[in-house]
Each structure stands twice: as structure tokens, then as C-alpha cells.
Amino acid sequence: MDALRREFDAAWARFKTVDALRLVPDTLESEWPRGRDTYLAFLTPVDDPAVVGYLRGVARVIERIPGVEPYPEDYWHITVKGIGFEARTAAQPEDVSASQVAGVAVAARDVFAGQPTFETQIGLVSAFPEVVFAEAVALSIDAFEQAYGTGEPARLIGDYLRRRRK
Numbered sequence: 001m002d003a004l005r006r007e008f009d010a011a012w013a014r015f016k017t018v019d020a021l022r023l024v025p026d027t028l029e030s031e032w033p034r035g036r037d038t039y040l041a042f043l044t045p046v047d048d049p050a051v052v053g054y055l056r057g058v059a060r061v062i063e064r065i066p067g068v069e070p071y072p073e074d075y076w077h078i079t080v081k082g083i084g085f086e087a088r089t090a091a092q093p094e095d096v097s098a099s100q101v102a103g104v105a106v107a108a109r110d111v112f113a114g115q116p117t118f119e120t121q122i123g124l125v126s127a128f129p130e131v132v133f134a135e136a137v138a139l140s141i142d143a144f145e146q147a148y149g150t151g152e153p154a155r156l157i158g159d160y161l162r163r164r165r166k
Helices: 004-018 049-063 098-113 141-148 153-166
Strands: 039-047 075-089 096-097 120-127 132-138
Touching: 049 120, 049 132, 049 141, 075 098, 096 098
Parallel strands: 075 096
Antiparallel strands: 039 075, 120 132
16 A cells, blocks of 8 residues: 555656646547548537536636636537538548538438437536546436438448538
């Protein structure tokens, strides 16, 4: 137990002397974009007054951390599904060519239009190295699966992209 305490004390002492929040220069998240800067995703805005109030409290706490700036309230959202990176041409599996973006939006609108709504609640605050976020939790897994199946919208949009690449 003493060895563990010494290890923790040493790590804590190092942490208190760093001048950046990132302790490790390269992470999976920093490697993932590989120079690409436009990520496409389906988002739904957070506009429930109780949730906005909760998130304002979270933002007030994290903005006290040096170097951390919360996103503006008008960007607060729930990420429904990430699509991929917009690219001039789709060279990687996670790329969407610029010419496909409008078609993806139309295909997604068609897929999502017929889906029933479901309720979510805000869960715990968590973080990736680059972002702090509050988890959105479907109140009912059955309702979520009834609305979106087990991957149907993503599969249909993926099918659309594969047809466009041919």
C-alpha cells in the first residue's frame, strides 16, 4: 500500500507542474482525423430548459479549468450518428466525398422521417482527451431499438454511399 501511495504522490506532483491539459502528445483521437477538419454527423439540438440549466452548471465548473473553453450554448447537441469526414474524394472508408454530402442528407432525411421519437435523459459527465460531454441516455432501450432498429439507419446510409462510389 505504501508503494501505491508513493506512486500516486509522484504522479500527482508531476500533474501539478504541467502547463498543458494534454499529458500525452498523441492519442487515438488526435491521430484519427489525419489532417481532415470537417466531420459530418447527425445532431439534434439540446433545447430543453432543464437540460440547458444543468449543462450551464457543468460549463461553469469546467470553464474554471485553465485552457478549457466550453462550446457556446447554441452548439450544445446530442450526436445521433457520426457519418465520416468530408473529403474532396473518398479515399478512406470513413470519408464522404464533397459531392456525396447533399445525397447523404437526403437519404438520411428519408430514413429518419419515418422513425418514431423517443425520449432521452442526460446522464453522467464524461470526457475524451479533447472534449468534456454529458452522456445522453435513451430512457428505454426498447423504444430506441423500435425507433432505430439495431443499426438500420446507419446501414441504409452506408448502402447509399456504397452505391454512389460505384
